Amino acid sequence: MAQKTGKFVSGFSKLSKREKLSWLARHFFTSNPLDAVREFGSFWHSNIESQKLFDGISENVITNFYLPYCVAPNFLINDKAYCVPMVIEESSVVAAASSGAKFWHSKGGFRATVLSTTKVGNVHFCWQGDTFNLFAFFEELKQIMLDGVKHITSNMERRGGGVKKVELLHLPEIEPDYYQIKVDFETCDAMGANFINSVLEGFAETLIRELKENRNFSDEQKEVQVIMSILSNYTPECLVKSQVSYPVKQLGKFKGGMEAEEFAHKFVRAVKIARNDVYRATTHNKGIFNGIDSVIIATGNDFRAIEACGHAYACRNGQYQSLSNAYIEDGILHFELEVPLAIGTVGGLTKIHPLAKRSLELLGNPGAKELMGVIASVGLAQNFAAVKSLVTTGIQFGHMKMHLSNILLQLEADQSEMDRAFAYFQDKTISFTAVRVFLSKLRDGEGQFAY
Ligand code: MEV
Secondary structure, three states, X not given: OOOOOOOOOOOHHXXXXXXXXXXXXXXXXXXXXXXXXHHHHOOOOOOHHHXXXXXXXXXXXXXXXXXXXXXXXXXXXXXXXXXXXXXXXXXXXXXXXXXXXXHHHOOOOEXXXXXXXXXXXXXXXXXXXXXXXXXXXXXXXXXXXXXXXXXXXXXXXXXXXXXXXXXXEEOOOOOOOEEEEEEEEEOOOEOOHHHHHHHHHHHHHHHHHHHHOOOOOOOOOOOEEEEXXXXXXOOOOEEEEEEEEEEHHHOOXXXXXXXXXXXXXXXXXXXXXXXXXXXXHHHHHHHHHHHHHHHHHHOOOOHHHHHHHHHHHHOOOOOOOOOEEEEEEOOEEEEEEEEEOOOOOEOHHHHOOHHHHHHHHHOXXXXXXXXXXXXXXXXXXXXXXXXHHHHOOOHHHHHHHHHHHXXXXXXXXXXXXXXXXXXXXXXXXXXXXXXXXXXXXXXXXXXXXXX
């Protein structure tokens, strides 16, 4: 039971949602406990069954945290039209993705290619003895390990997946007696984390047992210390590429009257800077993940895994670099993004969260490979829109328009007030106070604004 005094609590997870909330209010919202309970409670789902579903997704759930569910239309990817779901709080992201999608729609759209779909896991262990003997023993062990997990792998094998490769690695540079069983997996449309971890733990059990029972090994060699068995979120071979290209001369004019040639050269330079300067690369890739993460969340995938892997991949050449690349060849602007995306369209949250299910339906219920192509294309569109803004108008131009529209919404401006505010603030600094003063003067009928 939760303690009645103090902020330490045990057995908290056993309390009901109401009890948890009331404990929280008593200890952390002491000035207004009832308001806190009411406010947290106001975000519970009105349908009890739906709320039960969300309560079951995580631990110690006291309420739901809402994020905007948005859509970016006009994506043309491999000649197929998509309206892409994006869950994100940053106001300009969806507008930017949509503008990137629209720009490339009339220019052939995005070409997405899945380069490989291999996922990886490792059994990390320490063993003392002759390395040569262990490698020799591993040749027979491999098949025994595979046979030992047949009950886990047979279903995946029927779908065309399973264990693809099993290797023994000796890595004395980490620890003299340190080894890994490195396993490559194909998990088809599943993200496959549970599948991979179960297989690895099965391999580890077989390793321990078979070493113990091996009559050719001394007592010391029969002992193995399995440190851990776990999938790796670094999946450089679960890789997708999305690309766009178009003749520079036909790109049209850009904001501020910038000619296509100047735009394309500035754009390529901006990307080159992101490939060579870590400060710029981090922001550049953050922009890419603005797009990627929002689709990952909307489709019930794991954005932490995707981010961790993407940033590790960005360092694969020994320096953190931009994930996208741009160049001009024979008068054609090429812009491309290569990114590892270990995602799933079956299992996990994809089939539990009602809106994740709807997201997949909105995308035409794609398999994992098709979804990889969509997500990479959204990342590329996002990156294109951000860098386009940066090298033309500057980022604040678009951000401030969004900012203004958010302030106007908060101040309950009607359409005519919005139109007048947009015209008025075109060349002025936008702040909450400035907009409030503008609106109140407008509403008071003061005519000193030159609209
Ligand atoms: C903001 O969330 C993302 C950008 O900073 C990305 C970029 O600079 O490329 C606009």
